Amino acid sequence: AGPGRAMRAAGAARGAALAAAAVTAVALAVAAWRRARPVREVLFFPSQPCCIEALLAEAAEPGEPARPCPCPLPSGDTALSRLVRRLLSARRSLDLCLFSFSCPQLARAVQLLHRRGVRVRLVTDAQYMGLHGSQIGRLRRAGIQVRHDQHSGYMHHKFAIVDRRMLITGSLNWTTQAIQSNRENVLVVEDAEYVKAFQDEFERIWEEYNPASYIFFP
């Protein structure tokens, strides 16, 4: 019975190892499929007000246990938290083309990416960047490059491109009023054709709004 028991034990161990290998293979395949599947998401606003401290903390120090936030807001799954998650997924670059940017929560997310070494570029509208509550000054002071128009027409786009790969675009200006009170939409599209069209538009505007080309009237 001795050798038989040893053989059974060896067989059981081999079976367990095989099962573990199979589970790992399936997990890897699922992860690869998730990575490969392009993001396609539609967000509608108004969004419930929510706390994004846990998201920001996780992005700032990945893997660290999150300290509980004392604020009374829920930290659930909302249109705002989804938008923040998409932005915080940036690893290399974030190109922002925003008519109006006065939401402090989104400004903190952008500042965090900048600190983490993501190359942030921001194009905005000259008339709106100086309004009360605008986050443009804060972002510039943090060292983020900002360019704006010199025209009478508005720079009315509201889009972001994450890592030249993911387009985030819609009707939503990045203001707390729009996020919490308006009917708005945001499309999240990981599609090379659409991303290229918007990336080209961004580069055109970025060059056109180069301060070296400003025209000054006497």
Add this chain to the structure above:
Amino acid sequence: AGPGRAMRAAGAARGAALAAAAVTAVALAVAAWRRARPVREVLFFPSQPCCIEALLAEAAEPGEPARPCPCPLPSGDTALSRLVRRLLSARRSLDLCLFSFSCPQLARAVQLLHRRGVRVRLVTDAQYMGLHGSQIGRLRRAGIQVRHDQHSGYMHHKFAIVDRRMLITGSLNWTTQAIQSNRENVLVVEDAEYVKAFQDEFERIWEEYNPASYIFFP
């Protein structure tokens, strides 16, 4: 030679018939492929001002020779003419969800569709529908159903759905200022998943803004 000539003539006739059949088959295949290929288009504004009389005339009386328009504007291929073409492709329904609608050219296109029997529904923002230049009154007088919010927040969407099949959405308000002077984007997407998300949002808003549910304060 008599029977030979007749046989040659019959052969030539058969050849011509075969060639004609082949040309027809290729044309049908190309048409089917065009129909099957979903529309994917990005329009950037500002658009050159352009004359859309020929487009409207062709939509009003298909096949009729277009009368030349006396206006000095070019009738070339612009972002505005492309947008108008997409709208005029509607055969059954046009659902509009527009923060601001003051462009007379787009209002004429919508009115034409209504006259042609397309079911037009329009949702708009209460604060903006009464502004100078708004086309909402004109469209209502023409018999088009319009609903609006009763909120302090804005109904800030800017999208259209053609035949429950094609989504037209972006940053562009339907104003002449936006079309001719602003930096704007419009996505045209024939994609069942995105269309369904926006169609559902439209139906939610349409029901929520039903005048039967208005709340009146004393």
